[in-house]
Structure formats: structure tokens, C-alpha cells
Amino acid sequence: MKDNLDRPHTPAAMARMAETLSLDLGVEYDARIVSRRQLDRAVERCNDCADPDGCAVWLDDHAGGAQEAPNLCPNKALFDHMRDGW
Numbered sequence: 353m354k355d356n357l358d359r360p361h362t363p364a365a366m367a368r369m370a371e372t373l374s375l376d377l378g379v380e381y382d383a384r385i386v387s388r389r390q391l392d393r394a395v396e397r398c399n400d401c402a403d404p405d406g407c408a409v410w411l412d413d414h415a416g417g418a419q420e421a422p423n424l425c426p427n428k429a430l431f432d433h434m435r436d437g438w
């Protein structure tokens with residue numbers, strides 16, 4: 353079994369986005385739907401995001417959940433991949 357400590361630290365916005373999309377990054381990682389490299393790059397993109405304020409507004413507007421990440425999210429493709437990966 354993989355150790356969750358092996359996963360990179362997830363930025364708060366990325367964790368909140370995953371939660372809004374009903375995705376568990378730990379489960380996705382353990383199931384090898386996403387690799388460590390993919391998560392590392394997603395963390396970098398989130399930390400460097402050009403529109404964190406827009407993200408916060410979108411997350412507030414979708415507090416009840418959403419089917420897909422917004423187009424403004426540079427990690428949308430990865431979130432879509434996780435959603436469709438099962």
C-alpha cells in the first residue's frame with residue numbers, strides 16, 4: 353500500500369476544488385489514476401494560478417458541489433481526467 357505521506361502538500365484551493373468536485377486526491381493517487389508527477393505539476397499550477405480570486409468566487413458559488421472544474425482553472429484537464437478515470 354502506498355503511503356499518503358508520499359503525496360505532495362495540496363494547496364488549499366486545490367483541496368477545496370477537489371472537494372467541490374467530490375474527488376478524493378488520496379484515493380485517486382492510491383488507485384494510480386494520477387501519478388506523483390501529475391500531482392506535483394498540479395500543485396505548481398495551483399500555486400502559480402493567474403486567477404485565485406476568480407477561483408474563490410467560483411468555489412463560493414459552487415459550495416454545493418459541481419460536475420466539472422471551471423475553465424479558468426489550469427488544472428481543469430487533470431480534474432476532468434480524475435472524474436473520468438474510473
Ligand code: SF4
Nearest residue numbers: 365369398401407425
Ligand atoms: S482555479 Fe487556480 S487556484 Fe483554483 S484550484 Fe484551479 S489552479 Fe488552483
